[in-house]
Amino acid sequence: MAGGWTRDGAVQEQIDASVEDAVQTARRRLGAGDSLSHCEECEAPIPEARRRAVPGVRLCIACQAEQEKQHRAEGINRRASKDSQLR
Template sequence: MAGGWTRDGATQEQIDASVEDAVQQARSQLNQGESLAHCEECGCAIPKARREAIPGVRMCVQCQQQLEKQQTASSGINRRGSKDSQLR
């Protein structure tokens, strides 16, 4: 049930669009191709078990954790259709 100026189902469409955006972003970040033997950031050897578990891996665990921490800090909340985003 929509309220105010929205039509019925608009809230669910907004949720579905947000989920689809998140799925597309996650898929775009998947590694592809051959795994590297050494980290492209620090040059440390990447263990064979990690290369086999994650096809296309390009970084050691430490560098990957740092990258993910930076990405998490810089990514905001998806405010598609919210009043806050319309005011900006």
């Protein structure tokens, strides 16, 4: 049961949309194709074990960690004030 400004089911729809966005983002980040032997950012060699474990790997571990840290800061804020939803 929703209350206030929302209709029934709106909260669940918002949760479902957030989960779907996260799944799509994760799928886009999955590698595909041949792995590189050297990082495309810093040119460091990518170990054979990493290339076998992560198909389509393009970054070394350090560059991958930095990229993931930057992506964590991004996101969708689905919580907005009621005033902004009325505009």
